[in-house]
Amino acid sequence: AQTVTQSQPEMSVQEAETVTLSCTYDTSESDYYLFWYKQPPSRQMILVIRQEAYKQQNATENRFSVNFQKAAKSFSLKISDSQLGDAAMYFCAYRRGSGGGADGLTFGKGTHLIIQP
Amino acid sequence: EPEVTQTPSHQVTQMGQEVILRCVPISNHLYFYWYRQILGQKVEFLVSFYNNEISEKSEIFDDQFSVERPDGSNFTLKIRSTKLEDSAMYFCASRPSSGNTIYFGEGSWLTVV
Numbered sequence: 001a002q003t004v005t006q007s008q009p010e011m012s013v014q015e016a017e018t019v020t021l022s023c024t025y026d027t028s029e030s031d032y033y034l035f036w037y038k039q040p041p042s043r044q045m046i047l048v049i050r051q052e053a054y055k056q057q058n059a060t061e062n063r064f065s066v067n068f069q070k071a072a073k074s075f076s077l078k079i080s081d082s083q084l085g086d087a088a089m090y091f092c093a094y095r096r097g098s099g100g101g102a103d104g105l106t107f108g109k110g111t112h113l114i115i116q117p
Numbered sequence: 118e119p120e121v122t123q124t125p126s127h128q129v130t131q132m133g134q135e136v137i138l139r140c141v142p143i144s145n146h147l148y149f150y151w152y153r154q155i156l157g158q159k160v161e162f163l164v165s166f167y168n169n170e171i172s173e174k175s176e177i178f179d180d181q182f183s184v185e186r187p188d189g190s191n192f193t194l195k196i197r198s199t200k201l202e203d204s205a206m207y208f209c210a211s212r213p214s215s216g217n218t219i220y221f222g223e224g225s226w227l228t229v230v
Binding site for chain 2: 035046091095097104
């Protein structure tokens, strides 16, 4: 079974600084997708960024980028120029790419990101 | 932008009562999901649904749970006889056939008393 591990229960960063959230996963699959979701206090799950395992290039979305290390099974999220609105719970998630299109996501336990003004 | 909508946003129910949580997935999506998040814990997969049948379910999704797509737009989760430990946020989600991103609704917060 796949597992996703987020080893940082909480991280704190000064506004405008850069922060990196860690995520590792365990799978025997070669085809899969990785995601970072943000959950603000409203508790809505908002997609931040997505990475396909077959792509070597790291995904970027404005201030958000990932460092995808497939051999190490690592998928960290870097937030540049942190803003107060970035404060939220961040969940790393994995989805198998093969074996049926309806496979659900496996989530990590989350990292609570605090932005210091 | 199209979004997944869920009702109710919050429901309080007595232990042992039946609850139905409703979802309207994004209109051109073909894969539907329910997830659960107990307060302070991670989001857990419950069930996936495709082509009018369950595709995959977790061990959490036992006989007290059922899902249905009664018409062309709604996707429901029924909990037959609620227990205190069913108190959680329940998220509906959907995915198009051609994409790999799963889009979540805002959640239905269920409190069992």
